Amino acid sequence: MDNIYSEGITLNLKSLGWNQTFEESFKAYESHHFIPGRISIEHKGLYTVLTEHGEMLGEITGKIRFNATGRHDFPAVGDWVAVQANPQEGKAYVHGILPRKSKFSRKAAGLTTDEQIVATNVDTVFLVNALNQDFNLRRLERYLLMAWESGATPVIVLSKADLCEDIQKYLDEVETIAFGVPTFAVSAETGTGLDALSSYITEGETVALLGSSGVGKSTLANKLFGSEVLKTNGIREEDGKGKHTTTHRELLVLESGGILIDTPGMRELQLWEGxxxxxxxxxxxxxxxxxxxxxxxxxxxxxxxxxxxxxxxxxxxxxxxxxxxxxxxxxxxxxxxxxxxxxxxxxxxxxxxxxxxxxxxxx
Structure with a gap:
């Protein structure tokens, strides 16, 4: 399993977002000699877990599976979990999920009524919309509604500002639906506005990037991370709509100590709660x-x-x-x-x- 944190970044609980609230919740597991870890990637039935011992491949216990009544009872990207660790083999067993301080959910795609947890324990949500022909106020309304319901603080990011001739027009439109929500026009190409976003990603703070395909989330994450850790694609010139790049949710720890969660583009955004x-x-x-x-x-x-x-x-x-x-x-x-x-x-x-x-x- 590749470890992108092997150079330059030392994993510790504080850099992963650990705080007093999580520490109090973890006391119930201390007598079992478990250690805390944070879910960074969700695989099919397995999880990448970040701990002070590094990355480990984790699997849930039968007890969690037996007691689960729905998707919310399984770990999701961003979750803090109690694990029985085996650092020598790089494996861990997940015995419990700590209470979440925030949870961003949507209805899973398809005909069934199932919850899909996009990210948990997020402090700030960057709602990314591209300043091109795919800009959509109605979609942004949905993202805002879900962001407020999640418990995280929304920030609107208008990407690809270098390709837009009338940025103020879009800023004025956003203001009609986003009362008091900070809004920034940014360009990953020129660096415009990136400093303003970096101020939200301080040590221990978790930011999730949410938006449709092709709005530039992965490119933005790479710029904020400082290296090309995520694959990026362009957009279709004929309609400005993006091609899927990120295929899974992933939690990244920055050298500054901040945490980014990149998510796949969500063109279908059906509400789960709100x-x-x-x-x-x-x-x-x-x-x-x-x-x-x-x-x-x-x-x-x-x-x-x-x-x-x-x-x-x-x-x-x-x-x-x-x-x-x-x-x-x-x-x-x-x-x-x-x-x-x-x-x-x-x-x-x-x-x-x-x-x-x-x-x-x-x-």
């Missing part, structure tokens, strides 16, 4: 709704509807309101589906436990 942050992301819509004459206003044909009035006089764009309604309905649908799924999983778990006890009793 109802609590809908009001935060759509403060303008919620503000107008509070001024409606009737509390149960559906914002359709009721008299005194402030939302419809705002759309008519240009205070609120119809596209923005339509996006709000769509996200609201999507969240409500998945909340109902998840409740049903959790109930079935819990029932199956206890049925299995009861069956095991019956077999033991018969013996």
């Amino acid at each position: 109802e609590n942050s809908l009001s935060h992301s759509f403060q303008d819509v919620e503000g107008f709704a509070e001024q409606c004459r009737f509390r149960d206003c559906t914002h359709q044909n009721e008299p005194g509807c402030r939302v419809q009035e705002a759309i008519e006089n240009g205070e609120l764009s119809e596209e923005r309101y339509t996006s709000f309604v769509k996200l609201q309905r999507e969240l409500a649908y998945f909340a109902r589906k998840e409740d049903q799924k959790l109930a079935l999983a819990e029932r199956a778990k206890w049925k299995k436990i009861a069956g095991d006890r019956t077999r033991v009793h018969r013996k």
Whole structure:
């Protein structure tokens, strides 16, 4: 297994993002002589784990697998875990996952209602959008909603600034949907804006890069890392859309002590949760709704509807309101589906436990 940290970077708990909160959570495992580690890459059934002894290839115990009721019960990139380490062989057994301080999730692609955890224990999320024809405010709204719900702090990064003739136009558009969110126009080619981003990646701080394919996440990560550690591709000239480069999530430790998590491009971004942050992301819509004459206003044909009035006089764009309604309905649908799924999983778990006890009793 390649170790990109063998030169110039010494792995220690602080550089990996360890803090007092994680230390308190880890006390439950100390009597077992386990050590803490952080998941840097998720493979099929295996994990790359970073520890003070270096990189190790980890696998989960049967107990974790047995008790799991869903994807959230398995390790994900960014997780702190308690491992039984074998440094000589470069192997580790994952016995537990420490409580997460943040979790960025989306609905897994496909017809099933499954959670896909993109990254955990993230302090700041760089929401990367390219300043080309693939720029999309509605997609950015989704990213913002998910970032707020994750528990991390969003920062909007407008990449490929060297290819844009009117940067201010895009900055003004972003300002209409991202209230108070720091926004930076950057160029990995010229270095413009990179210093501003570096200020977020200090020792022990974890930043995740999120965005569609071809927006320049891997190129940006390489610039911030200081070397070509991630493969990069260009974009299709005819539509400005990217070709997939990153195929897996990966946690990188910088020489400065900061931590970057690069993620695959996500053109399909279906929400997993976010109802609590809908009001935060759509403060303008919620503000107008509070001024409606009737509390149960559906914002359709009721008299005194402030939302419809705002759309008519240009205070609120119809596209923005339509996006709000769509996200609201999507969240409500998945909340109902998840409740049903959790109930079935819990029932199956206890049925299995009861069956095991019956077999033991018969013996």
